[in-house]
Amino acid sequence: MGLKVCSLxxxxxxxxxxIGTERTHILVDAGLAGKNIIAGLQNIGVDPSELKGILITHxxxxxxxxxGVMSRKFNIPIYANEKTWAAMEGVIGRISPANIRIFDNDMDFYIQDINxxxxxxxxxxxxxxxxxLCWQRKKISITTDLGHTNSKIIKTVMDSDLVILEANHDLNMLKTGPYPLQLKRRIMSKKGHLSNEDSGRALLELVKGRVTHVLLAHLSKENNYPQLAMDTVTGILEAGGVRVGRDIVLDMTYRDRASNLYHLK
Ligand SMILES: [Zn+2]
Ligand SMILES: [Zn+2]
Structure with a gap:
């Protein structure tokens, strides 16, 4: 028993x-070719035909x-809010009406035993x-693709056991890097992505709650690299009196392979 999580x-x-329990298997987002996701799932012993839902962040x-491909191939329901459905419908192709699930942002729901x-x-x-996502008293939060955090997000996430948290870019690499100015501004904006520094500062808040495990995520290929993200976040945490490896486990996700698989019991 327990709640398992792995960034594919x-x-x-x-x-x-x-994310899964003994009887329920879920994907949050499906942003790569189907064959990559299928292989990623098989590597951790999950049969894609047993997926009970794909949750879409945006x-x-x-x-x-x-x-769309995964939903059609394995008959999997897709869960998204109304505006996201409207924005993605033309891209993901035809979905069987039974597999179109619409949620309200402010209302929680169950997929079998996972809240x-x-x-x-x-x-x-x-x-x-x-x-x-919660199973019994275990809670995992996925917090990527955000330009900034706010007290509402911190409050929602801080009682999680494990958080997948964005550390998108190093501010200096982004500023001096090859991206066009407009794109740099977009990424740095309030509706862009969290920098390594933003991520470290958010974590200082989150560790005041229940968070014991953090996986840094959604790293930019051009404007970041895993060791730099890890070092920057570690530096901010330790300067704030948090002992990485003791008070908190800090781990990484990867663009081309799966993270460690965590099993919360
Ligand atoms: Zn993204
Ligand atoms: Zn995005």
Whole structure:
């Protein structure tokens, strides 16, 4: 028994996270080719035909690329709010009416024994959300693709056991890097992405709650690299009196492979 979580892939090039209990298997986002997601699931011993739902955070292509394909191939319901459905419908192709599930951002719901609580996040998409998923007293939150945090998000997420938290870019790499100015501004904006520093500062708040495990996620390929994200966040935590490795486990997700699989019991 317990709640399992594994980031299959994470980054600006595609995102998909597996969360499951003994009887319920869920994906949050399906932003890579179907064959990659299927292989990722099989590597951790999950049969894709047993998936009970794909939860969609927002309609950017790195989150929905194979949602339609996976739904049609394995008859999986897709869960998204109304505005996200409207924004992605033309991209993911025809979905069987029985597999179109619409949630309200402010209302939690169940997929079998897993409770799903969406929460609004500030990002430049139609109606983007993060998700908290609970099984019994265990809680996991996915908090990526947000330009900034606010007290409501921190409050929702801080009683999680494990958080997948965005550390998108290093501010200096972004500023001096090759992106066009407009794109740099978009990423740095209040509705863009969290920098490594933002992520560290958010974590200082989150560790005041129940959070014991954090996976840094959605790293930019051009404007970040895993060791830099890890070092920056670790530096901010330790300067704030949090001992990484003792008070909190800090781990990484990857663009091209799965993270460690965590089993919360
Ligand atoms: Zn994204
Ligand atoms: Zn996005």
């Amino acid at each position: 892939f994470s980054g600006s090039s595609g995102n998909s996270t597996y 309609e950017h292509i790195d989150h929905i690329k194979s949602a 799903v609580q969406p929460y609004k996040i500030p990002h430049d998409a139609a109606d983007p959300v993060g998700f908290s």
